[in-house]
Amino acid sequence: MQPRQILTALGAVALLAVVPLVFDNPYTLSIIILTIFYAYLALSWNIIGGIAGQLSLGHAAYFGIGAYTSTTLFLSFGLSPWIGMLAGAALSALMAVVIGLPCFRLRGAYFALATLAATVILKVIVENSHELLGGPRGLEVRLMHDAPLYFQHTRKEFYYAIVVVMLAVALYANFAILRSRFGYYLTAIRNDQDAALALGVDSRRCKLTAAVLSAVLTSIGGTFYAQYVLFISPEKVFGANLSVQIAVVCIIGGRGTLWGPVLGAALLLPAEEVARAVTGGAPGAAMMLYGLLLMVVMRFEPNGLIAILKRVANRRTAARARVGVA
Amino acid sequence: MSLLEYKQIAKHFGGVRAIEDVSFSVEVGEIVGLIGPNGAGKTTLFSMASGFLKPTRGEIRFRDRRIDGSAPPAVCRMGLARTFQIVRPFGEMSVLDNVMVGAFLHHPDRAAARRAALVVLERVGMADRHDQSARTLTLAGRKRLEVAKALATQPKLLLLDEVMAGLTPVETAGMMDLIRSVRSDGVTVLLVEHNIQATMQLSDRIVVIHHGRKICDATPAEVAADPEVIAAYLGEDED
Amino acid sequence: MTSTIVQALLNGIASGAVYGLIALGLSLQFGVMKIINFAHGSFMMIAMYLALWGCQHLGLHPLAVIPLVAAALYVTGFATQRWLIEPIYRKEATREPMGVLIFTTGLWIFLDNLFLAIAGPDYQTPPGEWTNEVWMAGDLFFAYPQIAGFVVACLVTLLLVMFLRGTRIGRMIRATGQDREAASVLGIDSSAVYQTSFAIGLAVLGVAGALLLALVPVDPFIGDLYGIRAFVIVVLGGIGSIGGAFWGGILIGVVESMGSQFLPITYSEALIFAIFLGVLYFRPAGLFGLEEA
Numbered sequence: 001m002q003p004r005q006i007l008t009a010l011g012a013v014a015l016l017a018v019v020p021l022v023f024d025n026p027y028t029l030s031i032i033i034l035t036i037f038y039a040y041l042a043l044s045w046n047i048i049g050g051i052a053g054q055l056s057l058g059h060a061a062y063f064g065i066g067a068y069t070s071t072t073l074f075l076s077f078g079l080s081p082w083i084g085m086l087a088g089a090a091l092s093a094l095m096a097v098v099i100g101l102p103c104f105r106l107r108g109a110y111f112a113l114a115t116l117a118a119t120v121i122l123k124v125i126v127e128n129s130h131e132l133l134g135g136p137r138g139l140e141v142r143l144m145h146d147a148p149l150y151f152q153h154t155r156k157e158f159y160y161a162i163v164v165v166m167l168a169v170a171l172y173a174n175f176a177i178l179r180s181r182f183g184y185y186l187t188a189i190r191n192d193q194d195a196a197l198a199l200g201v202d203s204r205r206c207k208l209t210a211a212v213l214s215a216v217l218t219s220i221g222g223t224f225y226a227q228y229v230l231f232i233s234p235e236k237v238f239g240a241n242l243s244v245q246i247a248v249v250c251i252i253g254g255r256g257t258l259w260g261p262v263l264g265a266a267l268l269l270p271a272e273e274v275a276r277a278v279t280g281g282a283p284g285a286a287m288m289l290y291g292l293l294l295m296v297v298m299r300f301e302p303n304g305l306i307a308i309l310k311r312v313a314n315r316r317t318a319a320r321a322r323v324g325v326a
Numbered sequence: 327m328s329l330l331e332y333k334q335i336a337k338h339f340g341g342v343r344a345i346e347d348v349s350f351s352v353e354v355g356e357i358v359g360l361i362g363p364n365g366a367g368k369t370t371l372f373s374m375a376s377g378f379l380k381p382t383r384g385e386i387r388f389r390d391r392r393i394d395g396s397a398p399p400a401v402c403r404m405g406l407a408r409t410f411q412i413v414r415p416f417g418e419m420s421v422l423d424n425v426m427v428g429a430f431l432h433h434p435d436r437a438a439a440r441r442a443a444l445v446v447l448e449r450v451g452m453a454d455r456h457d458q459s460a461r462t463l464t465l466a467g468r469k470r471l472e473v474a475k476a477l478a479t480q481p482k483l484l485l486l487d488e489v490m491a492g493l494t495p496v497e498t499a500g501m502m503d504l505i506r507s508v509r510s511d512g513v514t515v516l517l518v519e520h521n522i523q524a525t526m527q528l529s530d531r532i533v534v535i536h537h538g539r540k541i542c543d544a545t546p547a548e549v550a551a552d553p554e555v556i557a558a559y560l561g562e563d564e565d
Numbered sequence: 566m567t568s569t570i571v572q573a574l575l576n577g578i579a580s581g582a583v584y585g586l587i588a589l590g591l592s593l594q595f596g597v598m599k600i601i602n603f604a605h606g607s608f609m610m611i612a613m614y615l616a617l618w619g620c621q622h623l624g625l626h627p628l629a630v631i632p633l634v635a636a637a638l639y640v641t642g643f644a645t646q647r648w649l650i651e652p653i654y655r656k657e658a659t660r661e662p663m664g665v666l667i668f669t670t671g672l673w674i675f676l677d678n679l680f681l682a683i684a685g686p687d688y689q690t691p692p693g694e695w696t697n698e699v700w701m702a703g704d705l706f707f708a709y710p711q712i713a714g715f716v717v718a719c720l721v722t723l724l725l726v727m728f729l730r731g732t733r734i735g736r737m738i739r740a741t742g743q744d745r746e747a748a749s750v751l752g753i754d755s756s757a758v759y760q761t762s763f764a765i766g767l768a769v770l771g772v773a774g775a776l777l778l779a780l781v782p783v784d785p786f787i788g789d790l791y792g793i794r795a796f797v798i799v800v801l802g803g804i805g806s807i808g809g810a811f812w813g814g815i816l817i818g819v820v821e822s823m824g825s826q827f828l829p830i831t832y833s834e835a836l837i838f839a840i841f842l843g844v845l846y847f848r849p850a851g852l853f854g855l856e857e858a
Contacts, residue, residue, distance in 0.1 A: 053659065055666055102845045108661050109601040112670075113796055114845055117838035124835035181430045181439070188427045191416035192660040198376060198410070200402035200431040200479055240789075244674055251667060256418075283686070284678035284785075291678060294671025298653055302664050417658040461658060 016164050020157045029156050033228070035269040036163045037221065042250035042261030043170035044217035049247060050255030051174075051183060052210040053190025055108055058115030059246050061099075061122050062092040062215040064238035066222025068126065071139050071232055074150070081141075081151040085223040092219035096211040104207045116240070123238035138233030141226055151227040159228050166224065167262075170217055174258050177213075186210055187256070218246075241287060248290045252297050254304025263306050268293075327390050329354045329483055329514050330375065330406070335384035335394075337370050344370050346538045348384075352483065357505065357515045359529035359546075361522060363558070367535045368518040369411055372485045376408040377401040388483070403431065407481035409472040411488045411518075415460035422447065422456035424471055428478030443478055449511075450474045450504055466497040473504065477513070484508065486517040490524055502528055526550065534558075568704040573822045579711040580780065581818020582718035585811040586773035587791055588798035589722060590766030596805020597742035597762040600654065600662050603669040606792020607676035608767055612638055612774025613783040614684055620691040627691050627779045628713060635771040642767030646760045673788075681785040688782035696779045710779030721772055722811045725765075729807065738762050742805060790834065797841045 023029050041063075049056050069091055070084030099118050103111040127136045144152045153159070177183040188196035189203050197203055226232050236242070249268050254260020272286045279285045301307055328351035337345040345367055352358045360368050373379040375386050377398035386394040388406055396404075407428075416424050425443035426436075433439040447453040450470045455463075460471060469489050476484055486505070490498045502524055509515055519525040525532065526546040534542040534549060536558045542549050549555055591605050612634050619630035649672075653664045690696065698709045729735035741748040741758040749755055781787070798817050802809025820840065825833050 053661075053663060055663060055670075057670065106845070107601075108663060109603075109666060110800070110845060112603075112666065113793070114842060117793070117841050120838045121835045121842070124832060128829070128831050179436060181434050181436065184423065184427050184430060187419060187423075188416050190659055190663075191418055192414045194378070194398075194660075195410065195414035195416065195475075196427065197378075197398035198402060198408055199428045199475060200399045201427070202399045248671075282682070284681040287674055288678035288682065291671045291673070291675030295649075295668055295675060298664050298668035298671065299649070302653075302656070302658070414660070 020160050026156060029160065031270065031273055033156065033160050033163055035265050036160075036167050037224070038245070038249055038269050039262045039265035040163065040166045040170045041218060041221050041246045042253065042265055043167070043174050044214050044221065045246050045250045046174055046214075046255060046257075046261050047177060047217070048207075048210045048214040050250055050257070050261070051177060051190070052186040052207055053108070053256070054104070054207060054211070055112040055247070056115045056211075056214075056243075057112045057240075057247060058117070058119035058243050059214075059218050060238050060240070060243040061095060061115065061119040062218040063222040063225070063242060063246075064119070064122060064126070064234070065092045065095060066219030067226040067232045067237040068133060068139075068222075069219075070151075070223040071141055071226045072133065075139065075142060080149060081223055081227050082149070085151075085220055088223055089216040089219045092215040093212045096215035097208060100208045100211045104204055104211075116243070119238055119240065119243060123234045126234045126238060134233075136234060138231060138236070141230040141232070143230065151223070152230075159224075162224065166220065171258065171262075173213065173217065174261075177210075178258060182206065182209070190256070244287065244290065248294055252290075252293050252304055254306030257304070257306050260304045260306040263309070264304070267305065328352060328387075329389060330516065331385075331387040332371065332375075333385040333387065335371070335374065335386065336382045337374060337379065338382045344538055345374075345381075345535075348535065348538070348540045350533050350540060350543050352514060352516050354482075354514055355509070355512075356530045357509050357517070357528055359525035359532045360516060360518045360535065361520075361525055361532060362535035364520075367538050369487055371535075372408055372487055372518065375401070376406060376485060402479055402481075405480075405482035406485070407476035407479045407483070408485035409476050409487050409489060411491070413465075413468040413472045415463065415468050415471055417459075417461040419460055420456065421452060421458050421460055421463070421467075421471055424460050425474045425478045428475045431479045446474050446478045449477065449507070451500075465492050466494075466500075469493065469497075469501065470504070473501075473508075477508065481513060483514045483516065486515060486519075488518055488520060490519060490521050498524055569826070570823075572705050573826050574819060575705065575707070576711065577819035577822030578815055579707070579715045579818070580822065581815035582715045582722075582811070583773055583776050583780070583814070584791075584794050584798060584818050585814020586718040586721060586769060586776070588795040588802070588810040588814055589725065589807060590768075590770040590773075591795045592799045592802065592805055592807065592810040593725075593738075593769070594763055594766040595799065597738055598759050600650065600665045601669070602650075602763075603666065603792075604672040604676060605770070605795055606788030606790075607673045608638065608641070608788070609770050609774045609777070609791055610680060610783065610785060610788035611641075611676065612771040613778045613787065614680060615771075616775040616778045617689055617691055617783055620693065627693070627695060627710070627775070628717075631717070631772055631775045634775045635768045638771030638774075639764045639768040642764035643760050645767075646763035647756075650763070651756065651759065673792075677785050677788060684785060686784060688784045690782045691778055708780075710776070714776040714780060717772065717776055719811075721769060722807065725769065726807050734761065790837065793841060794837055797837060797844060800841070800844055 019032065020029060023032060045056065045059055048054050066085065066088035069088030070081040073079040073084040073087060074081050099114050103114045126133045129135065144150050146153050148158065185196065185201045185206050188201055189206060193203050222237060225237065249264040250261045252268065253262065253264020275285055275289060297304060330352040333349055335345055335348045360371065362368055370379060374381050374394060377396050377400065381394050385392055388404060393401055393404065416427065422443055425446055426439045429439040429442040433442050444453060444456065447456055450473055452470055452474060463471060473489060490501050493501060498521065505515055505528060529546060532544065532546050532549045533540060534555050541558060542552045542555045587609060595601055615634045615637055616627065616630045619625045619633055620627055650665055653668050654662055657664050696710050699706045700709065700712065729739055737753050738758055738761065741753055741755050745755050794817060798810055798813035801816065802813030821836060824836050828836060
């Protein structure tokens with residue numbers, strides 16, 4: 001890595017470390033955590049939805065599997081959610097393969113609907129299993145106060161630190177993929193699958209791998225959520241709204257890019273909070289906004305807001321060059 | 327042992343017999359032209375060899391291995407690459423990135439793939455445009471890119487599907503030079519073309535397909551003189 | 566006991582015909598334009614609300630609103646295709662029209678929540694007694710809306726088939742769907758064909774929605790469930806096949822009706838999704854042969 005990149009990275013780390021000290025208002029900190037969390041989820045979605053171009057409308061399935069697996073194992077067997085998190089990730093990986101195998105042969109729309117279908121089925125199953133999984137009323141994570149080994153703490157800074165690490169991991173995963181052969185292959189598949197096949201790309205295996213990676217990361221997010229909020233319910237963790245939010249944040253920010261998902265989260269999450277404060281929590285207002293933004297973006301800048309930023313930046317560089325020559 | 331062999335190949339789409347009992351082979355180092363009146367037959371032969379379609383009957387052998395029914399990526403890995411009649415660039419990627427996708431087959435490392443891709447782009451005369459977005463290329467550029475992508479997979483046999491369609495005479499001559507240089511680099515070429523003159527000039531041997539059957543398999547001079555070919559095709563053609 | 570089964574079967578056929586009609590529009594659109602419109606269910610929801618308001622505010626009989634709703638949806642379809650979908654379709658950078666897919670997803674979310682704001686979350690039914698009237702035949706009984714739904718659905722399906730086979734416009738639509746380039750060589754303006762097809766598809770959907778309102782109460786999210794049904798039916802019956810959509814609808818209606826005899830009610834929502842996944846898994850040789858990667 002070049003010295004400039006190292007300096008930028010150190011600067012970012014320093015900045016991130018300072019944030020909780022500056023914004024020690026718990027409400028503000030919780031918004032920051034939420035924003036970083038959604039950036040993480042959007043980056044996870046990006047691997048299959050953005051880079052590979054396979055529209056998943058049911059990522060809540062993996063989120064919910066992560067949340068319910070770690071929580072149930074904790075409540076029933078006292079197993080630390082850190083370990084339960086891994087179990088959830090494994091189950092989510094399996095689910096991704098189960099959905100992907102038949103769907104990746106077909107048009108993208110079928111995969112989108114299958115992911116939707118899987119989430120609804122999982123939600124209904126959980127809602128109907130009152131003893132084991134708590135039914136529609138959900139599960140409460142048993143309070144342990146300050147127990148970092150059990151993924152719990154009374155101080156928000158604990159969760160802040162973890163979510164920042166998660167973001168770094170997701171960023172690195174996207175970065176590494178985009179630079180690698182795997183990433184090139186996924187981009188080729190997204191652009192024209194037949195042409196990719198003709199160049200020796202094993203499209204099925206690539207898509208399945210991307211789906212699994214994305215599912216694992218999302219599932220870990222589900223466990224984090226369970227331990228942060230300390231309460232999960234089918235509506236919250238298997239809900240269609242969550243699936244939509246994750247996808248929309250990534251798409252509006254810029255699917256298939258490294259910073260697009262982060263930009264999307266940085267803009268949309270605070271905006272949603274503002275909207276909620278202004279409208280007094282009108283139901284569906286946020287969703288309506290997301291739907292509208294999605295349409296506007298697809299109509300005018302399908303590559304997302306990050307593409308607009310890049311264009312502005314390029315124009316500035318070109319202008320500066322022109323001035324220099326003159 | 328022939329490089330590529332079609333053995334009694336037939337392909338039926340429901341009631342339509344697109345290909346019926348076609349057999350011919352391509353030897354190492356040849357340029358073979360596949361011509362015939364308009365119809366699905368010729369591209370269908372390509373699609374069957376490259377794994378996109380399964381023959382209804384018959385065998386296709388590549389380097390004496392049966393390849394009919396294999397998946398396209400596997401066929402490419404064996405050394406058989408194809409271009410598409412309607413060019414299919416990866417629109418969101420640059421010219422260089424497009425070719426790198428092909429180069430990655432034999433060069434898993436990104437830097438090595440990049441170098442190999444640049445070499446291929448030099449060969450096809452597009453190195454100066456490597457940064458350009460593939461979507462903004464002219465038709466001639468896209469056709470060259472299509473060839474470059476396939477070449478990057480280091481094939482033993484290259485199937486070119488109407489790479490000269492829609493090109494000006496100057497561009498066509500350039501493409502013909504490229505095909506010749508590809509052959510002298512050791513790649514065998516099987517090409518489908520509508521441009522009869524170009525095919526005659528380029529090919530060592532020509533196979534003529536008419537109504538899904540092979541009606542001639544000879545040198546260009548012999549094909550031009552064959553009464554059945556003339557009757558079926560050359561006489562009606564306005565090229 | 567058997568009469569319950571027979572009743573369930575007949576109920577299934579009656580609702581299935583309407584399901585088929587819902588799927589018909591989708592099948593036509595996809596068959597002609599090769600794009601999938603995820604907002605299909607939302608448009609049906611809008612049709613149902615329009616029908617509801619026609620009954621509530623114009624005092625119309627639930628069957629009398631049908632032509633009005635169909636006309637409104639025809640216009641909506643034309644405008645949507647012309648000004649929203651087509652510009653995006655033209656700009657697609659990748660081979661698969663993902664932009665349109667994502668756009669229609671946004672439209673779906675937007676419309677559902679827009680109507681949540683406009684109409685509120687509660688279920689609503691049309692006023693009047695007609696929807697409750699029943700015709701008895703021995704142990705079996707049929708609600709008037711069921712009979713009307715079946716009859717009208719069959720009629721509209723038949724009319725559509727005759728239109729596509731018999732009229733010039735219909736033949737142009739079929740030609741464009743089969744081979745767009747060949748059709749344009751013949752002088753057929755594919756843009757106009759697309760706009761008309763989309764409009765017809767939505768008009769048919771409008772009829773289906775109005776019929777459905779008499780059978781099922783409407784809420785802003787009713788489109789989700791019925792939209793999925795439409796996709797399952799299209800997948801089963803064959804894209805672009807009108808007959809396939811009709812018979813697929815009947816099949817799904819019957820399967821659902823019989824299935825709900827044996828499954829607890831809380832699972833009924835998931836049943837259709839499970840059928841969808843089942844079809845994806847078990848239908849051999851890919852769904853249409855062409856879809857294999």
